[in-house]
Amino acid sequence: MARVVVDVMPKQEILDPQGQAVANALPRLGFDGVTSVRQGKRFELEVDDSVDDAALAKIAETLLANTVIEDWTVRRVES
Amino acid sequence: MARVVVDVMPKQEILDPQGQAVANALPRLGFDGVTSVRQGKRFELEVDDSVDDAALAKIAETLLANTVIEDWTVRRVES
Numbered sequence: 001m002a003r004v005v006v007d008v009m010p011k012q013e014i015l016d017p018q019g020q021a022v023a024n025a026l027p028r029l030g031f032d033g034v035t036s037v038r039q040g041k042r043f044e045l046e047v048d049d050s051v052d053d054a055a056l057a058k059i060a061e062t063l064l065a066n067t068v069i070e071d072w073t074v075r076r077v078e079s
Numbered sequence: 080m081a082r083v084v085v086d087v088m089p090k091q092e093i094l095d096p097q098g099q100a101v102a103n104a105l106p107r108l109g110f111d112g113v114t115s116v117r118q119g120k121r122f123e124l125e126v127d128d129s130v131d132d133a134a135l136a137k138i139a140e141t142l143l144a145n146t147v148i149e150d151w152t153v154r155r156v157e158s
Contacts, residue, residue: 001114007121022122022142031138033127035080042086042121043101048112059110063101 002047004056008065008072009040040070081126083135087144087151088119119149 010016016038023037043064047056056074065072089095095117102116122143126135135153144151 009121009123019122025142026138029142031130031134031142033130033134034124034138035127036123036125038123040121040123042088042119043098044088044115044117044119045113046115048114051110051112055110055112059105059113063104063108063110 002049002051003077004045004047004074005077006043006045006056006060006064006072006074007040008043008060008070010038011069011071014069081128081130082156083124083126083153084156085122085124085135085139085143085151085153086119087122087139087149089117090148090150093148 010019019037019039022039023034026032026034026037041064045056045059053074060072060074061067089098098116098118101118102113105111105113105116120143124135124138132153139151139153140146
């Protein structure tokens with residue numbers, strides 16, 4: 001059994017309205033000094049040892065990320 | 080200028096319908112061996128050096144996470 005984290009973030013060239021909204025809200029709430037916010041998704045998966053890196057990449061690419069507008073990374077973490 | 084990652088995940092005892100939907104979809108799509116999926120949010124912030132860890136914790140706690148149902152972690156990453 002392994003623990004896997006998949007991070008999915010909007011590509012740099014893609015507008016990120018959610019992140020923009022957070023960035024705009026911060027000064028209004030009294031937090032200065034944050035110059036950029038980007039919002040993405042984080043998935044935590046528990047997988048059997050039979051699931052190899054190729055399968056994980058396929059899962060991230062086809063199901064968790066929209067590769068037209070998002071980049072993804074997969075990494076195994078110690079559980 | 081520093082790069083900060085804030086991870087926001089649903090608390091363990093909270094139902095996570097989005098993650099559940101992904102977990103249920105995987106076997107239908109031919110991916111077996113994934114026993115659990117939890118979906119959360121990942122924020123990437125660029126902050127000035129004037130922003131200290133206390134301010135980052137405050138931002139995560141008040142603006143990025145709903146602490147009733149979500150846990151958060153803040154970490155600085157090398158940019």
